Amino acid sequence: MIGLGIIGAGIMGERLVRAALEQAADSVRIVGIWDPAPAAMARMAQEFPAIARAASPEALTAAADCVYVASPPASHLEHAGRTVAAGKALFCEKPLAVDVAAARAFVAGAAGKRAAVNFPFASSFAVQRLREWIDQGVIGTPRSLVIEVAFAAWPRSWQRDAAGWLDGRAQGGFTREVVSHFLFLSRRALGALALHAHTASFPEAGRSERAITATLSAGGLPATLTGGVGTTGKDDHNTWTLTGDKGAIRLRDWSIAERLVDGAWQPDPEALPNERMRPLVLKRQLAGVAAMTRGEPHHLATLEEAFEVQSVVEAILAP
Structure with a gap:
């Protein structure tokens, strides 16, 4: 049982609290939460009265075995640096x-430390199925x-x-928030x-991107990327499609993992919509956090992987 402290009482911080309480109570316990906004702390006190509200990020770090940094991206390295310097394990939001330069220096300085980044595809059942299909030669x-x-x-x-930070150019936008996952x-799955x-x-002046395109490669495989706002009626629609010489x-x-069969996409019979699958994936993620904190092998995204992703994201957004 490892003690997890949470910095950031926003959407992701609250989501991980619920996952820890409802899905992973056998592997982690929440030792406290801290957020600089009094309103956020008051909301957490009302939602989770049994969870301690730390007086400062330093106090939270001291009380925890592992710190989950779920604050806005521009503040990640400040909290991550404190965590690593204190000898605690780090689980950082993406x-x-x-x-980029500050992240490069942080990753170099944190080499060999217990640290990982929250890319849930590392624990995804759908991604596991895709991997199986690839290995089977589908x-x-x-x-x-x-x-x-x-x-x-x-x-x-x-x-x-x-929206104050999520739609700003400095640290928001869908490329950082969503494209980074893919x-x-x-x-x-494929390589560098x-x-x-x-x-x-x-x-729109001062606001985040509304469209992107990119050509890139992953493990030498050619790839194209497109993204846009106002291009679908859905809140969020995405596809990651890998094509080979046989299918x-x-x-x-x-x-939803799918195979192309006779010209039509066929979903995996065990697929679940994201709102139902997310808690199961987060349980796997938290099991990885517990293993990482204990110094055991784990499957979570490494700092090196996360830095490579960040470098590409920031290059896409650069003038």
Whole structure:
């Protein structure tokens, strides 16, 4: 049983608290939470009265075996650095950071430390099924990858309370928040990422991107990426499609693994929509957090993987 402290009482912090209490009470316990906003702390006190509210991030770090950093991205390295310096395990929300040079220095300094980044595709049942299909030769030799993300609006409906930073150029936007997941999946499944060309559209002053395109490679495999706001009626629609010389497979809408059969996409019979699958995936993630904190082998995203993803994301968004 490891003691997990949480920095950040927003959507992700609250989501992980619920997962720990409802799904992973056998592997982690929440020792406290801290957020600089009094309103956020008051909300957590009302929702989870049994969880301690730490007086400071330093106090939270001292009380925890592992610290989950779920604050906005620009503050990640400050909290991550404190955690690692204190000798505690680190579980950081993605993206790792927004400053590439600072992240590079942090990753170098944290080499050999107990640290991981929260890319849930590392624990995804759907991704596991895709891996099985690849290993079984369903698609033959992989030839190309296509990543597509689309949103009715940005931020998504359930994120609008955090629009102040989620829709800003400094640390927000769907490329950091969503595309980074699919870049991690590409890195983990296929190999090292390389960006070859990119565009990003910022039509509204001070606000985050509204469209991107990129050509890249993953493990040498050619890939294309497109993303846009206002291009679907859905809150969030995405596909990750891998095509080989014998067939194609894809991940759709976060949690649906599908195979192309006779020209039609057929979902895995065990697939579940994301809202039902998410708690099961988070339970796996928290089991990984417990193993990482104990110094045992784990499957979570490494700092090196997260930095590679961050570097590509920031390059896509660069002028």
